[in-house]
Amino acid sequence: MNQFQYTRVTTPKAAVSAISTGNGSYFLAGGTNLIDLMKREVVVPERLIDINKLPLATIEKTATGLRIGAMAKNSAVAESELVKKYVPLLTMALNAGASAQLRNMATVGGNMMQRTRCAYFYDTAMPCNKRSPVQAGADKGQTNGPVGCGAIGGINRMHAIFGASTKCIAVHPSDMCIALAALDATVNVSGPKGDRTIPFGDFHRLPGDTPQKDNTLLPGELIMSVDIPTNKFADHSHYLKVRDRASYAFALVSVGVAVDMKRDTIQDIRLAMGGVAHKPWRLIEAEQFLRGKSATEANFKQAAMLAMNGAKGYGENDFKLTLAPNSIIDALKTATKTA
Protein backbone atom coordinates (compact mmCIF):
# COMPACT_ATOMS: atom_id res chain seq x y z
CA MET A 1 0.00 0.00 0.00
CA ASN A 2 1.24 3.50 -0.80
CA GLN A 3 1.99 5.99 1.92
CA PHE A 4 -0.67 8.54 2.60
CA GLN A 5 -1.48 11.23 5.07
CA TYR A 6 -4.02 10.24 7.70
CA THR A 7 -6.40 12.71 9.31
CA ARG A 8 -9.10 11.83 11.84
CA VAL A 9 -12.11 14.12 12.06
CA THR A 10 -14.94 14.19 14.58
CA THR A 11 -17.46 16.57 13.00
CA PRO A 12 -19.03 16.58 9.52
CA LYS A 13 -17.96 20.19 9.12
CA ALA A 14 -14.33 19.28 9.78
CA ALA A 15 -14.63 16.36 7.37
CA VAL A 16 -15.90 18.54 4.53
CA SER A 17 -13.32 21.19 5.30
CA ALA A 18 -10.50 18.61 5.39
CA ILE A 19 -11.37 16.95 2.11
CA SER A 20 -11.67 20.24 0.29
CA THR A 21 -8.03 21.13 0.79
CA GLY A 22 -6.54 19.02 -1.91
CA ASN A 23 -6.89 16.51 -4.71
CA GLY A 24 -6.30 12.88 -3.96
CA SER A 25 -8.15 13.01 -0.63
CA TYR A 26 -10.65 10.29 0.18
CA PHE A 27 -13.05 9.77 3.06
CA LEU A 28 -12.39 6.52 4.92
CA ALA A 29 -15.43 4.86 6.50
CA GLY A 30 -15.57 1.07 6.95
CA GLY A 31 -12.81 0.69 4.38
CA THR A 32 -14.07 -2.66 3.09
CA ASN A 33 -13.79 -1.50 -0.52
CA LEU A 34 -11.31 1.39 -0.31
CA ILE A 35 -8.57 -0.45 1.64
CA ASP A 36 -8.94 -3.40 -0.71
CA LEU A 37 -8.52 -1.12 -3.74
CA MET A 38 -5.53 0.58 -2.12
CA LYS A 39 -3.82 -2.75 -1.50
CA ARG A 40 -4.09 -3.49 -5.21
CA GLU A 41 -3.05 0.08 -6.06
CA VAL A 42 -6.19 0.57 -8.09
CA VAL A 43 -6.76 3.65 -5.95
CA VAL A 44 -3.73 5.52 -4.62
CA PRO A 45 -4.90 8.26 -2.24
CA GLU A 46 -2.57 10.98 -1.05
CA ARG A 47 -4.65 11.49 2.04
CA LEU A 48 -7.35 9.64 3.96
CA ILE A 49 -9.87 11.52 6.06
CA ASP A 50 -11.06 9.02 8.67
CA ILE A 51 -14.76 9.71 9.29
CA ASN A 52 -15.39 6.73 11.58
CA LYS A 53 -15.75 8.97 14.64
CA LEU A 54 -18.48 11.13 13.07
CA PRO A 55 -21.73 10.96 15.08
CA LEU A 56 -23.81 9.85 12.10
CA ALA A 57 -24.90 6.32 13.02
CA THR A 58 -28.42 6.98 14.30
CA ILE A 59 -31.44 5.11 12.92
CA GLU A 60 -34.63 7.00 13.73
CA LYS A 61 -38.30 7.31 12.91
CA THR A 62 -39.20 10.70 11.50
CA ALA A 63 -42.51 12.33 10.59
CA THR A 64 -42.12 11.14 7.01
CA GLY A 65 -40.39 7.79 7.37
CA LEU A 66 -37.04 6.48 8.54
CA ARG A 67 -33.74 8.32 8.66
CA ILE A 68 -30.58 6.23 8.67
CA GLY A 69 -27.25 7.87 9.47
CA ALA A 70 -24.54 7.45 6.87
CA MET A 71 -22.16 5.87 9.39
CA ALA A 72 -24.64 3.24 10.61
CA LYS A 73 -23.08 -0.18 10.07
CA ASN A 74 -24.77 -2.48 7.58
CA SER A 75 -25.29 -5.07 10.34
CA ALA A 76 -26.82 -2.49 12.70
CA VAL A 77 -29.28 -1.39 10.00
CA ALA A 78 -30.19 -4.98 9.14
CA GLU A 79 -30.82 -5.79 12.81
CA SER A 80 -32.69 -2.55 13.58
CA GLU A 81 -36.23 -3.21 14.81
CA LEU A 82 -37.40 -0.04 13.05
CA VAL A 83 -35.96 -1.21 9.74
CA LYS A 84 -37.33 -4.74 10.13
CA LYS A 85 -40.78 -3.35 10.89
CA TYR A 86 -41.09 -0.55 8.35
CA VAL A 87 -38.72 -1.50 5.51
CA PRO A 88 -38.07 -5.25 5.70
CA LEU A 89 -36.85 -5.19 2.10
CA LEU A 90 -33.79 -3.29 3.33
CA THR A 91 -33.05 -5.91 6.00
CA MET A 92 -33.39 -8.71 3.42
CA ALA A 93 -31.10 -6.95 0.95
CA LEU A 94 -28.46 -6.14 3.57
CA ASN A 95 -28.39 -9.69 4.87
CA ALA A 96 -27.92 -10.96 1.31
CA GLY A 97 -24.77 -8.88 0.92
CA ALA A 98 -21.13 -9.65 1.82
CA SER A 99 -20.29 -11.58 5.01
CA ALA A 100 -21.15 -11.03 8.68
CA GLN A 101 -17.68 -9.55 9.26
CA LEU A 102 -17.91 -7.13 6.34
CA ARG A 103 -21.43 -6.06 7.34
CA ASN A 104 -20.05 -5.20 10.79
CA MET A 105 -17.52 -2.90 9.15
CA ALA A 106 -19.34 -1.45 6.15
CA THR A 107 -21.45 1.68 6.58
CA VAL A 108 -24.54 2.84 4.74
CA GLY A 109 -22.68 5.72 3.10
CA GLY A 110 -19.73 3.49 2.28
CA ASN A 111 -21.97 0.85 0.76
CA MET A 112 -23.29 3.52 -1.61
CA MET A 113 -19.76 4.72 -2.35
CA GLN A 114 -18.29 1.30 -3.12
CA ARG A 115 -17.03 1.29 -6.66
CA THR A 116 -19.02 0.01 -9.58
CA ARG A 117 -16.45 -2.51 -10.67
CA CYS A 118 -15.37 -5.71 -12.35
CA ALA A 119 -12.30 -7.94 -12.40
CA TYR A 120 -10.67 -5.79 -15.11
CA PHE A 121 -10.98 -2.72 -12.88
CA TYR A 122 -9.14 -4.62 -10.15
CA ASP A 123 -6.30 -5.86 -12.38
CA THR A 124 -3.94 -2.98 -13.10
CA ALA A 125 -2.29 -5.00 -15.89
CA MET A 126 -5.59 -5.12 -17.81
CA PRO A 127 -7.29 -2.31 -19.73
CA CYS A 128 -10.04 -0.41 -17.92
CA ASN A 129 -11.57 2.97 -18.72
CA LYS A 130 -12.99 3.29 -15.23
CA ARG A 131 -9.58 2.90 -13.59
CA SER A 132 -7.63 4.71 -16.30
CA PRO A 133 -9.91 7.33 -17.84
CA VAL A 134 -8.80 8.64 -21.20
CA GLN A 135 -9.28 12.34 -20.73
CA ALA A 136 -6.76 14.58 -19.05
CA GLY A 137 -7.48 16.03 -15.66
CA ALA A 138 -9.09 12.84 -14.43
CA ASP A 139 -9.42 12.15 -10.74
CA LYS A 140 -6.07 11.60 -9.13
CA GLY A 141 -5.37 8.13 -7.90
CA GLN A 142 -7.18 6.47 -10.77
CA THR A 143 -4.63 6.50 -13.51
CA ASN A 144 -3.15 3.04 -13.21
CA GLY A 145 -2.86 0.69 -16.15
CA PRO A 146 -3.93 0.68 -19.77
CA VAL A 147 -7.11 2.29 -21.09
CA GLY A 148 -9.90 0.49 -22.92
CA CYS A 149 -12.52 -1.97 -21.72
CA GLY A 150 -11.24 -5.49 -21.22
CA ALA A 151 -14.69 -6.81 -20.44
CA ILE A 152 -16.21 -5.97 -23.81
CA GLY A 153 -15.25 -9.01 -25.84
CA GLY A 154 -13.56 -10.46 -22.75
CA ILE A 155 -14.70 -12.36 -19.68
CA ASN A 156 -18.02 -10.72 -18.97
CA ARG A 157 -20.21 -13.26 -17.26
CA MET A 158 -20.93 -10.90 -14.32
CA HIS A 159 -21.53 -7.81 -16.43
CA ALA A 160 -24.29 -5.38 -17.32
CA ILE A 161 -27.22 -5.97 -19.66
CA PHE A 162 -28.77 -2.51 -19.17
CA GLY A 163 -27.44 1.00 -19.62
CA ALA A 164 -23.86 0.04 -20.46
CA SER A 165 -21.66 2.05 -22.82
CA THR A 166 -18.79 1.32 -25.19
CA LYS A 167 -16.52 2.49 -22.35
CA CYS A 168 -17.75 0.30 -19.49
CA ILE A 169 -20.08 -2.63 -18.82
CA ALA A 170 -19.41 -3.13 -15.10
CA VAL A 171 -22.23 -3.46 -12.55
CA HIS A 172 -22.76 -1.87 -9.16
CA PRO A 173 -22.55 -4.79 -6.74
CA SER A 174 -24.57 -3.44 -3.80
CA ASP A 175 -27.65 -5.25 -2.53
CA MET A 176 -28.54 -2.51 -0.05
CA CYS A 177 -28.73 0.04 -2.85
CA ILE A 178 -31.27 -2.07 -4.74
CA ALA A 179 -33.62 -1.86 -1.76
CA LEU A 180 -33.00 1.89 -1.32
CA ALA A 181 -33.62 2.51 -5.03
CA ALA A 182 -36.86 0.52 -4.89
CA LEU A 183 -38.02 2.32 -1.74
CA ASP A 184 -37.56 5.83 -3.24
CA ALA A 185 -34.94 6.80 -0.68
CA THR A 186 -33.27 10.19 -0.74
CA VAL A 187 -29.68 10.96 0.15
CA ASN A 188 -28.79 13.94 2.34
CA VAL A 189 -25.35 15.31 1.65
CA SER A 190 -23.28 18.15 3.05
CA GLY A 191 -20.60 19.89 1.04
CA PRO A 192 -18.44 22.98 0.73
CA LYS A 193 -21.35 24.77 -0.97
CA GLY A 194 -23.96 23.67 1.56
CA ASP A 195 -26.44 20.86 2.04
CA ARG A 196 -28.61 19.19 -0.58
CA THR A 197 -30.80 16.14 -1.07
CA ILE A 198 -30.35 13.71 -3.95
CA PRO A 199 -33.09 11.27 -5.02
CA PHE A 200 -31.61 7.77 -4.76
CA GLY A 201 -32.21 7.10 -8.44
CA ASP A 202 -30.04 10.09 -9.32
CA PHE A 203 -27.23 9.23 -6.92
CA HIS A 204 -25.53 6.57 -9.01
CA ARG A 205 -24.98 7.10 -12.72
CA LEU A 206 -24.57 5.19 -15.94
CA PRO A 207 -21.06 4.98 -17.41
CA GLY A 208 -21.53 6.92 -20.66
CA ASP A 209 -18.23 8.48 -21.68
CA THR A 210 -17.08 9.01 -18.08
CA PRO A 211 -17.09 5.58 -16.43
CA GLN A 212 -14.64 6.83 -13.80
CA LYS A 213 -17.60 8.60 -12.17
CA ASP A 214 -19.87 6.19 -10.29
CA ASN A 215 -22.12 8.82 -8.76
CA THR A 216 -23.25 12.42 -8.90
CA LEU A 217 -21.65 13.65 -5.67
CA LEU A 218 -19.78 16.92 -6.14
CA PRO A 219 -16.17 17.27 -4.96
CA GLY A 220 -15.97 17.47 -1.19
CA GLU A 221 -19.52 16.30 -0.52
CA LEU A 222 -20.15 13.99 2.44
CA ILE A 223 -23.16 11.68 2.78
CA MET A 224 -24.93 12.51 6.05
CA SER A 225 -27.99 10.26 6.02
CA VAL A 226 -30.54 8.41 3.93
CA ASP A 227 -34.28 9.00 4.23
CA ILE A 228 -36.80 6.29 3.37
CA PRO A 229 -40.36 7.57 3.01
CA THR A 230 -43.22 5.84 4.81
CA ASN A 231 -44.78 3.10 2.69
CA LYS A 232 -47.32 0.30 2.76
CA PHE A 233 -44.97 -2.40 1.51
CA ALA A 234 -43.93 -4.00 4.81
CA ASP A 235 -46.14 -7.09 4.43
CA HIS A 236 -45.18 -7.85 0.84
CA SER A 237 -41.47 -7.38 0.37
CA HIS A 238 -38.96 -9.78 -1.08
CA TYR A 239 -35.32 -9.65 -2.11
CA LEU A 240 -34.27 -12.43 -4.44
CA LYS A 241 -30.56 -12.82 -5.04
CA VAL A 242 -29.35 -15.31 -7.63
CA ARG A 243 -25.65 -16.10 -7.36
CA ASP A 244 -23.04 -18.75 -8.02
CA ARG A 245 -22.99 -19.98 -4.42
CA ALA A 246 -25.56 -19.88 -1.64
CA SER A 247 -23.93 -17.07 0.34
CA TYR A 248 -21.19 -14.45 0.20
CA ALA A 249 -21.10 -13.86 -3.56
CA PHE A 250 -22.09 -10.98 -5.81
CA ALA A 251 -25.43 -11.23 -7.54
CA LEU A 252 -25.66 -12.54 -11.07
CA VAL A 253 -29.12 -11.00 -10.92
CA SER A 254 -31.05 -9.73 -7.91
CA VAL A 255 -34.59 -8.40 -7.66
CA GLY A 256 -36.06 -6.20 -4.94
CA VAL A 257 -39.85 -6.18 -4.80
CA ALA A 258 -42.12 -4.16 -2.51
CA VAL A 259 -45.86 -4.42 -2.98
CA ASP A 260 -48.95 -2.88 -1.45
CA MET A 261 -51.61 -5.57 -1.89
CA LYS A 262 -55.35 -5.34 -1.44
CA ARG A 263 -56.66 -8.90 -1.66
CA ASP A 264 -55.30 -10.08 -5.00
CA THR A 265 -54.80 -6.63 -6.45
CA ILE A 266 -51.50 -4.80 -6.63
CA GLN A 267 -52.32 -1.32 -5.34
CA ASP A 268 -48.78 -0.06 -5.60
CA ILE A 269 -45.42 -1.64 -6.34
CA ARG A 270 -41.69 -0.93 -6.48
CA LEU A 271 -39.25 -3.05 -8.46
CA ALA A 272 -35.48 -2.76 -8.79
CA MET A 273 -32.78 -5.07 -10.09
CA GLY A 274 -29.14 -5.57 -9.16
CA GLY A 275 -26.27 -7.18 -11.04
CA VAL A 276 -27.55 -5.85 -14.33
CA ALA A 277 -26.36 -2.25 -14.64
CA HIS A 278 -23.79 0.36 -13.63
CA LYS A 279 -26.36 1.57 -11.07
CA PRO A 280 -29.36 0.10 -9.22
CA TRP A 281 -31.87 -0.53 -12.00
CA ARG A 282 -35.46 0.54 -11.36
CA LEU A 283 -38.14 -1.24 -13.44
CA ILE A 284 -40.47 1.73 -13.91
CA GLU A 285 -42.38 0.35 -16.91
CA ALA A 286 -43.05 -2.94 -15.17
CA GLU A 287 -44.23 -1.08 -12.06
CA GLN A 288 -46.62 1.04 -14.10
CA PHE A 289 -48.00 -2.03 -15.84
CA LEU A 290 -48.61 -3.92 -12.59
CA ARG A 291 -50.32 -1.08 -10.71
CA GLY A 292 -53.99 -1.96 -10.31
CA LYS A 293 -53.50 -5.42 -11.84
CA SER A 294 -54.17 -8.71 -10.14
CA ALA A 295 -51.27 -10.80 -8.95
CA THR A 296 -51.26 -13.47 -11.65
CA GLU A 297 -48.41 -15.24 -13.37
CA ALA A 298 -49.59 -13.90 -16.74
CA ASN A 299 -49.31 -10.33 -15.47
CA PHE A 300 -45.91 -11.05 -13.95
CA LYS A 301 -44.69 -12.42 -17.28
CA GLN A 302 -45.93 -9.36 -19.10
CA ALA A 303 -44.24 -7.10 -16.54
CA ALA A 304 -40.97 -9.02 -16.84
CA MET A 305 -41.10 -8.69 -20.63
CA LEU A 306 -41.58 -4.92 -20.30
CA ALA A 307 -38.70 -4.79 -17.82
CA MET A 308 -36.36 -6.40 -20.34
CA ASN A 309 -36.86 -3.68 -22.97
CA GLY A 310 -33.46 -2.52 -24.16
CA ALA A 311 -31.53 -5.36 -22.54
CA LYS A 312 -28.34 -6.36 -24.33
CA GLY A 313 -25.98 -9.26 -23.69
CA TYR A 314 -22.23 -9.16 -24.25
CA GLY A 315 -21.57 -12.84 -24.83
CA GLU A 316 -20.81 -14.64 -21.60
CA ASN A 317 -23.59 -12.78 -19.80
CA ASP A 318 -26.27 -13.56 -22.39
CA PHE A 319 -27.79 -15.98 -19.88
CA LYS A 320 -28.88 -12.96 -17.86
CA LEU A 321 -31.37 -12.11 -20.63
CA THR A 322 -33.27 -15.23 -19.52
CA LEU A 323 -32.30 -15.28 -15.86
CA ALA A 324 -33.43 -11.69 -15.24
CA PRO A 325 -37.07 -12.01 -16.38
CA ASN A 326 -37.37 -15.39 -14.66
CA SER A 327 -36.04 -13.82 -11.46
CA ILE A 328 -38.51 -10.95 -11.71
CA ILE A 329 -41.42 -13.39 -12.07
CA ASP A 330 -40.15 -15.53 -9.21
CA ALA A 331 -39.64 -12.55 -6.90
CA LEU A 332 -43.08 -11.17 -7.74
CA LYS A 333 -44.68 -14.52 -6.92
CA THR A 334 -42.96 -14.67 -3.55
CA ALA A 335 -43.60 -11.05 -2.63
CA THR A 336 -47.30 -11.14 -3.47
CA LYS A 337 -47.74 -14.39 -1.52
CA THR A 338 -46.14 -13.36 1.77
CA ALA A 339 -48.66 -12.70 4.51
Added chain:
Amino acid sequence: MAEYENTGGKSEAPNASRRVFFKQSSALAALAMTPPAAMTAVANGLDEKVAAAFEQMPLHVEINGTMRTLAIEPRVTLLDLLREQLHLTGTKKGCDHGQCGACTVHVDGQRVNSCLTLAMTTEGSQVTTIEGLTPGGPDGPLHPMQEAFIKHDGFQCGYCTPGQIMSAVACIREGHADSPEEVREYMSGNICRCGAYANIVDAIMDVKKGGARV
Protein backbone atom coordinates in the same frame (compact mmCIF):
# COMPACT_ATOMS: atom_id res chain seq x y z
CA MET B 1 16.14 15.43 3.65
CA ALA B 2 19.72 16.70 3.89
CA GLU B 3 18.34 20.23 3.54
CA TYR B 4 17.30 20.22 7.16
CA GLU B 5 20.89 20.20 8.28
CA ASN B 6 21.12 23.73 6.93
CA THR B 7 18.84 25.02 9.66
CA GLY B 8 21.67 24.70 12.14
CA GLY B 9 21.55 24.12 15.86
CA LYS B 10 19.01 25.06 18.46
CA SER B 11 20.91 27.91 20.08
CA GLU B 12 20.02 31.50 19.33
CA ALA B 13 22.54 32.31 16.63
CA PRO B 14 23.50 35.92 15.87
CA ASN B 15 22.37 35.41 12.28
CA ALA B 16 18.78 34.60 13.30
CA SER B 17 17.32 35.97 10.10
CA ARG B 18 19.57 33.69 8.07
CA ARG B 19 18.31 30.77 10.11
CA VAL B 20 14.70 31.72 9.46
CA PHE B 21 15.46 32.00 5.78
CA PHE B 22 16.90 28.50 5.71
CA LYS B 23 14.03 27.18 7.73
CA GLN B 24 11.52 28.57 5.26
CA SER B 25 13.46 27.49 2.22
CA SER B 26 13.85 24.01 3.60
CA ALA B 27 10.11 23.94 4.19
CA LEU B 28 9.59 24.86 0.55
CA ALA B 29 11.95 22.12 -0.49
CA ALA B 30 9.95 19.70 1.63
CA LEU B 31 6.74 20.88 -0.03
CA ALA B 32 8.18 20.13 -3.42
CA MET B 33 9.65 16.78 -2.54
CA THR B 34 7.43 15.03 -0.08
CA PRO B 35 3.88 13.79 0.40
CA PRO B 36 1.24 16.07 1.89
CA ALA B 37 1.86 14.71 5.38
CA ALA B 38 5.19 16.44 5.36
CA MET B 39 3.50 19.70 4.41
CA THR B 40 1.28 19.59 7.46
CA ALA B 41 4.22 18.71 9.64
CA VAL B 42 6.13 21.67 8.24
CA ALA B 43 3.17 23.96 8.71
CA ASN B 44 3.03 22.90 12.35
CA GLY B 45 6.66 23.84 12.82
CA LEU B 46 7.84 20.27 12.96
CA ASP B 47 10.29 20.63 10.10
CA GLU B 48 13.13 18.88 11.90
CA LYS B 49 10.88 15.94 12.55
CA VAL B 50 9.14 15.76 9.20
CA ALA B 51 10.22 12.26 8.31
CA ALA B 52 9.16 10.80 11.64
CA ALA B 53 5.91 12.76 11.58
CA PHE B 54 4.63 11.16 8.42
CA GLU B 55 5.96 7.74 9.09
CA GLN B 56 4.52 7.17 12.56
CA MET B 57 1.39 8.26 14.35
CA PRO B 58 0.22 7.57 17.90
CA LEU B 59 -2.43 4.93 18.54
CA HIS B 60 -4.14 4.07 21.83
CA VAL B 61 -5.94 0.77 21.72
CA GLU B 62 -6.84 -1.94 24.21
CA ILE B 63 -5.71 -5.34 22.97
CA ASN B 64 -6.81 -8.43 24.89
CA GLY B 65 -7.42 -6.36 27.98
CA THR B 66 -4.12 -4.47 27.91
CA MET B 67 -4.08 -0.79 27.04
CA ARG B 68 -1.39 -0.12 24.46
CA THR B 69 0.17 3.14 23.37
CA LEU B 70 1.76 2.54 20.02
CA ALA B 71 3.43 4.43 17.20
CA ILE B 72 2.46 3.12 13.80
CA GLU B 73 2.45 4.00 10.14
CA PRO B 74 -1.09 5.00 9.11
CA ARG B 75 -1.09 2.41 6.34
CA VAL B 76 -0.63 -0.51 8.75
CA THR B 77 -3.65 -2.76 8.98
CA LEU B 78 -4.85 -4.11 12.29
CA LEU B 79 -3.79 -7.57 11.09
CA ASP B 80 -0.21 -6.49 10.41
CA LEU B 81 -0.06 -4.55 13.68
CA LEU B 82 -1.13 -7.65 15.61
CA ARG B 83 1.19 -10.05 13.84
CA GLU B 84 4.27 -8.02 12.96
CA GLN B 85 4.49 -5.48 15.77
CA LEU B 86 2.78 -7.19 18.70
CA HIS B 87 3.68 -10.76 17.69
CA LEU B 88 0.14 -11.98 18.27
CA THR B 89 0.42 -14.51 15.47
CA GLY B 90 -2.75 -16.42 16.34
CA THR B 91 -4.62 -14.16 13.93
CA LYS B 92 -3.85 -15.44 10.44
CA LYS B 93 -3.28 -13.70 7.13
CA GLY B 94 -5.09 -15.63 4.42
CA CYS B 95 -6.21 -13.66 1.38
CA ASP B 96 -5.46 -10.21 2.92
CA HIS B 97 -8.50 -8.90 0.97
CA GLY B 98 -11.49 -9.61 3.22
CA GLN B 99 -12.55 -12.70 1.36
CA CYS B 100 -11.45 -15.61 3.56
CA GLY B 101 -12.04 -14.59 7.20
CA ALA B 102 -8.78 -16.07 8.55
CA CYS B 103 -7.97 -12.66 10.07
CA THR B 104 -11.26 -12.33 11.99
CA VAL B 105 -10.94 -10.55 15.35
CA HIS B 106 -13.40 -8.68 17.56
CA VAL B 107 -13.32 -4.89 17.68
CA ASP B 108 -15.58 -3.51 20.41
CA GLY B 109 -17.29 -6.90 20.49
CA GLN B 110 -17.99 -7.04 16.74
CA ARG B 111 -16.29 -9.54 14.46
CA VAL B 112 -14.39 -7.82 11.65
CA ASN B 113 -11.77 -8.62 9.02
CA SER B 114 -8.58 -7.21 10.54
CA CYS B 115 -6.91 -7.24 7.10
CA LEU B 116 -9.26 -4.49 5.85
CA THR B 117 -9.17 -2.51 9.09
CA LEU B 118 -6.60 0.25 9.23
CA ALA B 119 -5.14 0.04 12.74
CA MET B 120 -5.52 3.82 13.12
CA THR B 121 -9.30 3.44 12.97
CA THR B 122 -9.24 1.36 16.18
CA GLU B 123 -8.18 4.37 18.30
CA GLY B 124 -9.90 4.03 21.68
CA SER B 125 -11.33 0.60 20.82
CA GLN B 126 -11.09 -2.80 22.45
CA VAL B 127 -9.60 -5.52 20.26
CA THR B 128 -9.88 -9.21 21.11
CA THR B 129 -7.85 -11.82 19.27
CA ILE B 130 -7.82 -15.60 19.65
CA GLU B 131 -5.08 -15.14 22.29
CA GLY B 132 -7.47 -13.07 24.40
CA LEU B 133 -10.63 -15.11 23.90
CA THR B 134 -10.40 -16.55 27.43
CA PRO B 135 -9.35 -14.74 30.60
CA GLY B 136 -6.47 -17.20 31.05
CA GLY B 137 -5.03 -16.37 27.67
CA PRO B 138 -3.11 -18.86 25.49
CA ASP B 139 -1.82 -20.76 28.53
CA GLY B 140 -5.14 -20.99 30.33
CA PRO B 141 -8.07 -23.38 29.89
CA LEU B 142 -9.63 -23.61 26.41
CA HIS B 143 -12.76 -21.70 25.46
CA PRO B 144 -15.87 -23.91 25.02
CA MET B 145 -15.71 -23.19 21.27
CA GLN B 146 -12.10 -24.37 21.11
CA GLU B 147 -13.09 -27.54 23.00
CA ALA B 148 -15.95 -28.10 20.56
CA PHE B 149 -13.71 -27.68 17.50
CA ILE B 150 -11.44 -30.41 18.90
CA LYS B 151 -14.35 -32.66 19.83
CA HIS B 152 -15.98 -32.35 16.40
CA ASP B 153 -12.78 -32.34 14.35
CA GLY B 154 -13.62 -28.86 13.09
CA PHE B 155 -10.32 -28.42 11.27
CA GLN B 156 -7.64 -30.22 9.34
CA CYS B 157 -4.66 -27.95 8.66
CA GLY B 158 -5.86 -25.45 11.25
CA TYR B 159 -4.90 -22.27 9.41
CA CYS B 160 -8.44 -20.89 9.21
CA THR B 161 -9.30 -22.09 12.72
CA PRO B 162 -8.55 -18.96 14.80
CA GLY B 163 -10.72 -16.94 12.41
CA GLN B 164 -13.40 -19.62 12.41
CA ILE B 165 -13.47 -19.67 16.22
CA MET B 166 -13.59 -15.88 16.60
CA SER B 167 -16.37 -15.79 14.02
CA ALA B 168 -18.22 -18.71 15.62
CA VAL B 169 -18.18 -17.11 19.07
CA ALA B 170 -19.56 -13.88 17.56
CA CYS B 171 -22.15 -15.86 15.60
CA ILE B 172 -23.60 -17.25 18.85
CA ARG B 173 -23.33 -13.93 20.70
CA GLU B 174 -25.19 -12.19 17.86
CA GLY B 175 -28.00 -14.73 18.10
CA HIS B 176 -27.40 -16.17 14.64
CA ALA B 177 -26.84 -19.80 15.60
CA ASP B 178 -30.38 -21.07 15.98
CA SER B 179 -30.14 -23.69 13.21
CA PRO B 180 -27.47 -25.30 11.04
CA GLU B 181 -28.85 -23.32 8.07
CA GLU B 182 -28.47 -20.04 9.93
CA VAL B 183 -24.95 -20.98 11.06
CA ARG B 184 -23.95 -21.79 7.48
CA GLU B 185 -25.26 -18.41 6.31
CA TYR B 186 -23.67 -16.39 9.10
CA MET B 187 -20.34 -18.25 8.90
CA SER B 188 -20.04 -17.78 5.12
CA GLY B 189 -17.32 -15.17 5.60
CA ASN B 190 -14.91 -17.86 6.83
CA ILE B 191 -13.45 -20.10 4.17
CA CYS B 192 -11.94 -23.51 5.01
CA ARG B 193 -9.99 -24.98 2.12
CA CYS B 194 -9.72 -28.33 3.92
CA GLY B 195 -13.50 -28.46 3.82
CA ALA B 196 -14.21 -29.00 7.51
CA TYR B 197 -17.47 -27.08 7.18
CA ALA B 198 -19.82 -29.86 8.31
CA ASN B 199 -17.79 -30.39 11.49
CA ILE B 200 -17.50 -26.65 12.12
CA VAL B 201 -21.29 -26.36 11.99
CA ASP B 202 -21.55 -29.32 14.38
CA ALA B 203 -19.12 -27.69 16.78
CA ILE B 204 -21.03 -24.41 16.80
CA MET B 205 -24.41 -26.11 17.22
CA ASP B 206 -22.98 -28.17 20.07
CA VAL B 207 -21.80 -25.08 21.93
CA LYS B 208 -25.07 -23.31 21.24
CA LYS B 209 -27.18 -26.25 22.47
CA GLY B 210 -24.88 -26.83 25.45
CA GLY B 211 -25.72 -23.33 26.58
CA ALA B 212 -22.16 -22.61 27.73
CA ARG B 213 -21.42 -18.95 28.21
CA VAL B 214 -19.44 -17.77 25.20
